[in-house]
Amino acid sequence: MNQKILKLIEQGEGISLDFKQVIQSPYKIAKSMVSFANTHGGILLIGVKDNGNISGINPEEEFHMLELAANFFSKPEVKFTVEPHMLNGKQILLVDIPKGENLPYYAKGEDEKWWVYVRVNDNCILASKTTVDFMHSQKKGGKVTLGKIEQGILNYLKEHPKVTQAEICQIFNLGNRRAARILVSLMKVQAIRSHTLEKYEFYTLY
Numbered sequence: 001m002n003q004k005i006l007k008l009i010e011q012g013e014g015i016s017l018d019f020k021q022v023i024q025s026p027y028k029i030a031k032s033m034v035s036f037a038n039t040h041g042g043i044l045l046i047g048v049k050d051n052g053n054i055s056g057i058n059p060e061e062e063f064h065m066l067e068l069a070a071n072f073f074s075k076p077e078v079k080f081t082v083e084p085h086m087l088n089g090k091q092i093l094l095v096d097i098p099k100g101e102n103l104p105y106y107a108k109g110e111d112e113k114w115w116v117y118v119r120v121n122d123n124c125i126l127a128s129k130t131t132v133d134f135m136h137s138q139k140k141g142g143k144v145t146l147g148k149i150e151q152g153i154l155n156y157l158k159e160h161p162k163v164t165q166a167e168i169c170q171i172f173n174l175g176n177r178r179a180a181r182i183l184v185s186l187m188k189v190q191a192i193r194s195h196t197l198e199k200y201e202f203y204t205l206y
Contacts, residue, residue, distance in 0.1 A: 134187045146186075
């Protein structure tokens with residue numbers, strides 16, 4: 001089983017893997033847990049430094065923080081499983097967080113507000129309003145009709161690698177709200193996909 005941990009550490013942090021030397025606060029770990037639940041799921045290795053060195057932890061304390069974060073600093077509650085491991089004489093925890101079934105998941109911030117985060121590469125990024133709206137739309141179902149503007153956006157993307165919401169507003173003379181609704185519809189039928197960076201979001205063909 002330790003070989004599994006060593007392979008993960010060798011793999012390094014990424015979209016589905018994060019190292020934590022120690023859980024500093026339920027706010028911060030809830031943000032990480034929510035970002036995995038909102039994206040593809042993932043694994044937290046608690047007791048491992050960013051550089052992959054084993055630091056070790058007190059498993060009972062860390063498990064308590066995980067439960068606190070999942071139950072009271074996340075909504076809906078984030079599901080997770082924990083495997084304790086001993087490596088180089090030090091204890092670590094492997095925390096497996098599956099992709100959530102009730103998106104979007106929110107994490108409580110230190111400002112006492114609730115925020116949606118997604119995992120991008122090895123970072124937790126605040127989700128855009130369009131991404132949050134898309135998550136909500138997936139629960140509703142219903143038929144999506146593609147009109148002239150929707151088709152125009154798809155035609156534009158056949159000739160251009162990407163487009164932003166601001167560009168769509170300008171090209172098609174749309175307000176932000178209508179552009180957002182159209183983008184959500186196109187994402188819902190898997191015609192386009194959203195790409196989120198820290199302060200920038202753009203769309204490409206699916």
